[in-house]
Amino acid sequence: MVVDRSFVSEETWAKIEDLMGRYPDKRSALLQVLHVVQDEKGYLNYDAIKWIATLFRLPPAEVYSVASFYTMYNLKPVGKYLIQVCTNISCSITGADEIVRFIEKKLGIKVGETTPDGKFTLITVECLGSCGKAPAMMINKDYYEELTPEKVERILESLK
Ligand code: FES
Structure with missing residues (x-):
């Protein structure tokens, strides 16, 4: 099946070509390509999964199972700030639950939801690799550590 290059921008296509050219087995680039496509589209819907599957000559179900295994891939639309x-x-023993409750209250949403203005989506994840500076969160690609409700309040205000 022929890959429709116009599914992504020229810039994204160039990144994909570069990534796939780095490995003798192109499949090694799958996780990175999922990222690159998600960066452009915001999330990986069925069309994106199917397109990536065609690119890698894999069954869409296989690409979907990879994408759904990792929390870093969004399979449905998320807010501007994830x-x-x-x-x-x-993080749990240093107050993550309090942080989650604070954000829920502040944004008026529950875990898994997006604010009505489409600005913020809140999810919980398993370890961001910042255990020494817990509790921690990520907003898009930025890390925030040693969180307190006051600190979170300042961060959220700066994004509003
Ligand atoms: S346990 Fe929270 S960053 Fe590792």
Whole structure:
């Protein structure tokens, strides 16, 4: 099946070609290509999964199973700012639950939801690799550590 290059921008296509050219087995670039397409589209819907599957000559179900395994891939639309709060053990014992409740109250949404203006989506994740500076969260690609409700309030205000 022929890959429709116009599905992504020229810039994204160039990144994909570069990534796929780095590995003898192109499949090694799959996780990175999922990222690049998600960066452009905002999330990976069925069309994106199917397109990537064609690109890698894989069944769409296989690409979907990879994308759905990792929390870093969004399979449905998310807000402009994706807030990922770690609730694994180190963050949990240092107040992650309080942080989650604070954000829910502040934004008026529950975990898994997006604010009506489409600005913020809140999810919880398992370990962001910042265990030494728990509790931690990511907003899009930025890390925020040693969180307190006051600190979170300042961060959210700066994004409004
Ligand atoms: S447990 Fe939260 S960053 Fe590792």
